[in-house]
Amino acid sequence: MTSPRTHAGTRALLATGAGLALTAALTLTGGGTAGADARAAGPTTVTPAGHHFTAKLTGKATFKAGPVTVTCTVSGSEPSADDANNKIPEAPGNHNDAGPVGSALTAPTYSSCTSSQAGVKAAITTSGAWTVSLQHGTPITATLGLPVGGFVVQTSGLASCTVTAAPTAAADIVATFTNGSPSTLTVANAAVPIKVVGGFGCPTNATSSVFNATYEVTDATDPSSAITVTG
Structure with a gap:
């Protein structure tokens, strides 16, 4: 973890899939819309105010589309x-x-992503303006805003496929945030729209992907502090 300047960021807080999200070949977790929580939303406070945070994958992130699952062991924001x-x-x-x-x-x-298909390699690229929002409640809800085409899985080898998440419109990836030292953001079986392009071995009929991942969210400004969401 670097200093606050190196770890600079905007005014928000993480919610991970981050993220941040997301497993690699065709499995992306996304799902519902932020508006669902907004209907009866109560007060939310995120502390420490003005601090930067990082999100680091713990365990594995998996993405599944049709019969194909991509698993990544390194991810972060x-x-x-x-x-x-x-x-x-x-x-x-x-x-x-x-x-x-x-x-x-x-x-x-x-x-460090692998595919469930023998002889197939997988790589993930991300881009665009992602967002995150945190809503206090039971549980605390974290919503990752995925921009159009902001998550792309490319496979090569016996099957050359391109899987694009949120292909025509931005999508929300809904997760759960848990206060702690460190706090965590967990994506569980989230679904997001995808488009699959490719030939033999590519699940071109798949229109959604399922994503699972857990991220540790830590304070980059003051490592002795914890990112916390209260009412």
């Missing part, structure tokens, strides 16, 4: 050098009387 992402809003912006606290999020990266 870090503050940006321009101080635009992965930052809890300064007070009073870190509190919302009737809804979530949100911010920009550095697109998560994925590496």
Whole structure:
């Protein structure tokens, strides 16, 4: 973890799939819309105000589309050098009387990915303006905003496929945030729209992918502190 400047970010807080999300070949977890929680949303406070945070995958992230599952063992999201992402809003912006606290999020990266298909390699690229919002409740809800085409799985070898998540419209990846030391963001069987292009061995009929992953969310500004969501 670097200094607050190196770990710069915007005014928000993580929710992971981050992220951040996401398993590699055709399995992306996404799902519902943030509006579902907004209907009866109560107050939310994210602390420490103004601090930057990082999200690091613990265990494995898996993405499944049709019969194909991609598994990644390395993933994370870090503050940006321009101080635009992965930052809890300064007070009073870190509190919302009737809804979530949100911010920009550095697109998560994925590496060390494998495919469930023999002879097939997988790689994931991410791009665009991702976001994250946290809503206090039971449980605490974290919503990752995935931009159009912001998550792409490319396979090679015996099957050359391109899997694009949120191919025509932005999508939400709904997760659960748990306070702790470190706090965690868990994506469980989230679904997101996908488009699959390719030839033999590619699940071109698949229109959604399922994603599972758990991220540890830590304070990059003060490692002795914890990112916490309260009412």
